[in-house]
Amino acid sequence: xxxxxxxxxxxxxxxxxxxxxxxxxxxxxxxxxxxxxxxxxxxxxxxxxxxxxxxxxxxxxxxxxxxxxxxxxxxxxxxxxxxxxxxxxxxxxxxxxxxxxxxxxxxxxxxxxxxxxxxxxxxxxxxxxxxxxxxxxxxxxxxxxxxxxxxxxxxxxxxxxxxxxxxxxxxxxxxxxxxxxx
Numbered sequence: 001x002x003x004x005x006x007x008x009x010x011x012x013x014x015x016x017x018x019x020x021x022x023x024x025x026x027x028x029x030x031x032x033x034x035x036x037x038x039x040x041x042x043x044x045x046x047x048x049x050x051x052x053x054x055x056x057x058x059x060x061x062x063x064x065x066x067x068x069x070x071x072x073x074x075x076x077x078x079x080x081x082x083x084x085x086x087x088x089x090x091x092x093x094x095x096x097x098x099x100x101x102x103x104x105x106x107x108x109x110x111x112x113x114x115x116x117x118x119x120x121x122x123x124x125x126x127x128x129x130x131x132x133x134x135x136x137x138x139x140x141x142x143x144x145x146x147x148x149x150x151x152x153x154x155x156x157x158x159x160x161x162x163x164x165x166x167x168x169x170x171x172x173x174x175x176x177x178x179x180x181x182x
Contacts, residue, residue: 063097067087069153073157075090077089081096082104083104084098084104089156089159089164094163095108095109095110095156096108096135103130103137105141106138106140107137109126109135109136109137109138109152109163110163111136119162125145
């Protein structure tokens, strides 16, 4: 634990049932019956173990290393979608990173069917997705997954016209009408 102004380290001695605090070079025993923040030698920074706030465990996506170079880009946006992460650059959905069971374990390239042939010629590991054939799919099980995925991210960064689809414009009246029908 670190207090403002001085360094305070708490060492728990479980066998002796004591809490030792280190201020500078001196070890000071704190009796069990004395509550922190009370008494003559009060130390407001010393808290019982159950009162120490712990951080929330954050699960990191296994493909996060792929989109990290793009995070400083002004047009970068990452949104959750269908249990994966959709990468948007300048409003166009370019890549979809999924880490579930096959066939949703890899990288999907969001592209028009007209661009499938040129992308598959450049990257032979790409194939149309089994469930969503309008997108190309790079399975994580491929030997060249890392190399090809990095090249696909580089294509998205360069705003290659073959990679990315524009979202359809939705009418607000239709969206509001759907909500009223429920």
